[in-house]
Amino acid sequence: QQQVKQSPQSLIVQKGGISIINCAYENTAFDYFPWYQQFPGKGPALLIAIRPDVSEKKEGRFTISFNKSAKQFSLHIMDSQPGDSATYFCAASKTTGFQKLVFGTGTRLLVSP
Amino acid sequence: GAVVSQHPSWVICKSGTSVKIECRSLDFQATTMFWYRQFPKQSLMLMATSNEGSKATYEQGVEKDKFLINHASLTLSTLTVTSAHPEDSSFYICSARDRVGQPQHFGDGTRLSIL
Numbered sequence: 261q262q263q264v265k266q267s268p269q270s271l272i273v274q275k276g277g278i279s280i281i282n283c284a285y286e287n288t289a290f291d292y293f294p295w296y297q298q299f300p301g302k303g304p305a306l307l308i309a310i311r312p313d314v315s316e317k318k319e320g321r322f323t324i325s326f327n328k329s330a331k332q333f334s335l336h337i338m339d340s341q342p343g344d345s346a347t348y349f350c351a352a353s354k355t356t357g358f359q360k361l362v363f364g365t366g367t368r369l370l371v372s373p
Numbered sequence: 374g375a376v377v378s379q380h381p382s383w384v385i386c387k388s389g390t391s392v393k394i395e396c397r398s399l400d401f402q403a404t405t406m407f408w409y410r411q412f413p414k415q416s417l418m419l420m421a422t423s424n425e426g427s428k429a430t431y432e433q434g435v436e437k438d439k440f441l442i443n444h445a446s447l448t449l450s451t452l453t454v455t456s457a458h459p460e461d462s463s464f465y466i467c468s469a470r471d472r473v474g475q476p477q478h479f480g481d482g483t484r485l486s487i488l
Binding site for chain 2: 294296302304305306349355358360363
């Protein structure tokens with residue numbers, strides 16, 4: 261019930277290509293879905309987040325698509341750059357109470373030059 | 374804005390010693406702070422949640438006597454790993470939030486190595 265499943269585990273994309281990472285959740289009480297970017301030896305940094313009242317949110321090259329009925333959401337990175345090479349985590353939480361984040365298993369993205 | 378600082382960034386110590394890790398919110402008041410543990414190439418696992426002035430709430434399976442958390446002010450939380458052993462070696466990350474409905478902001482983590 262608390263799991264967030266993330267795929268793929270790793271991804272190699274050519275520079276300029278589109279990177280797509282998918283997540284699925286089980287708990288219908290979740291109503292906040294952020295994506296975090298983590299570089300080696302650093303903490304995660306918030307990239308973009310969405311709430312279930314919208315189906316898509318775009319910030320620069322990063323887009324979240326959200327499918328409430330399927331309980332799935334995905335991150336699209338357009339025009340991927342070598343500097344985007346990092347580990348990406350999706351997460352989910354409620355916006356009430358402690359609002360504890362449940363993280364996906366992570367996707368290691370490598371953008372080749 | 375929303376900067377969270379963690380100290381130290383890396384610590385090596387002998388088995389049996391206690392280690393304290395600090396987490397500070399530099400430009401906001403953190404009513405809630407979270408402590409995570411991350412093993413290599415794995416996801417973040419929540420250890421505990423603390424509200425300023427209250428006792429921490431630990432996740433199932435986390436030993437509260439082993440991992441002491443103090444959130445004495447709105448800008449500082451500490452995690453003390455007591456009588457640390459090699460199996461406690463990990464990457465410990467804190468996060469902070471100023472109020473309900475706002476995102477968590479993460480520190481850069483502390484790499485703990487127990488010899």
